[in-house]
Amino acid sequence: MTAFWDGQAERFDRDARSHGEVYDKTIARAAALLSPSDTVLDFGCATGEYSVGIAGHVASVHGIDLSPKMIGFAEKNARERGLENVQFSRTDLLDASLSAGSFSAVLAFNIFHLLPDAQKALTRVHDLLTSGGLLLSQTPCLGERPLLYNLLLRPASVLGFMPKILKLRIADFEELVSHSGFDIVESMGWEDDAPVQWIVARKR
Ligand SMILES: C[S@@+](CC[C@H](N)C(=O)[O-])C[C@H]1O[C@@H](n2cnc3c(N)ncnc32)[C@H](O)[C@@H]1O
Numbered sequence: 001m002t003a004f005w006d007g008q009a010e011r012f013d014r015d016a017r018s019h020g021e022v023y024d025k026t027i028a029r030a031a032a033l034l035s036p037s038d039t040v041l042d043f044g045c046a047t048g049e050y051s052v053g054i055a056g057h058v059a060s061v062h063g064i065d066l067s068p069k070m071i072g073f074a075e076k077n078a079r080e081r082g083l084e085n086v087q088f089s090r091t092d093l094l095d096a097s098l099s100a101g102s103f104s105a106v107l108a109f110n111i112f113h114l115l116p117d118a119q120k121a122l123t124r125v126h127d128l129l130t131s132g133g134l135l136l137s138q139t140p141c142l143g144e145r146p147l148l149y150n151l152l153l154r155p156a157s158v159l160g161f162m163p164k165i166l167k168l169r170i171a172d173f174e175e176l177v178s179h180s181g182f183d184i185v186e187s188m189g190w191e192d193d194a195p196v197q198w199i200v201a202r203k204r
Contacts, residue, residue: 048074
């Protein structure tokens with residue numbers, strides 16, 4: 001699916017730079033939860049808009065994404081803003097160069113529903129966090145949408161035009177997070193017109 005996201009990168013960069021209400025709310029909440037000593041991993045960082053947005057509130061940010069085009073825009077983004085505590089890598093969560101216990105917080109925005117195995121990803125996030133580290137996530141839970149809506153999306157995924165999307169239900173996703181070794185500290189709807197769940201969870 002790298003080609004799909006490469007194809008989205010230019011539009012994504014343009015849209016992300018125009019910071020909507022959800023972006024501002026997310027950065028404000030993340031900044032309130034994090035501190036200047038935090039080392040942050042931004043998983044599925046795309047063009048790095050959240051990475052650069054949070055950089056001024058923490059010690060360092062490492063954004064990772066599978067799409068080379070997204071990473072190219074992210075690097076340009078950080079350069080343009082003169083940020084020196086942000087780095088980006090074209091890789092995924094399982095990259096062995098990411099060491100266990102090396103991040104005090106992980107941002108995972110709009111990514112878990114795109115993965116073939118969300119449980120495996122959550123386990124890896126748990127492994128990468130320091131003891132007591134925080135997962136800040138924002139996850140479309142399309143299992144909450146009417147069945148007809150999901151059926152309409154299906155042909156594009158089956159034909160490979162769009163990534164396969166997990167139809168998560170909120171309660172099931174919360175269960176997955178808890179089951180992966182986290183205590184949920186916040187869980188709430190994050191958008192007025194879409195079933196996107198904001199979950200903050202602390203590594204047990
Ligand atoms: C919907 S975008 C979300 C971007 C950003 N976190 C946000 O909320 O604006 C999903 C991003 O995840 C990346 N991605 C998908 N699967 C991935 C994986 N297994 N590892 C790393 N990045 C991945 C895609 O390339 C894409 O840039």
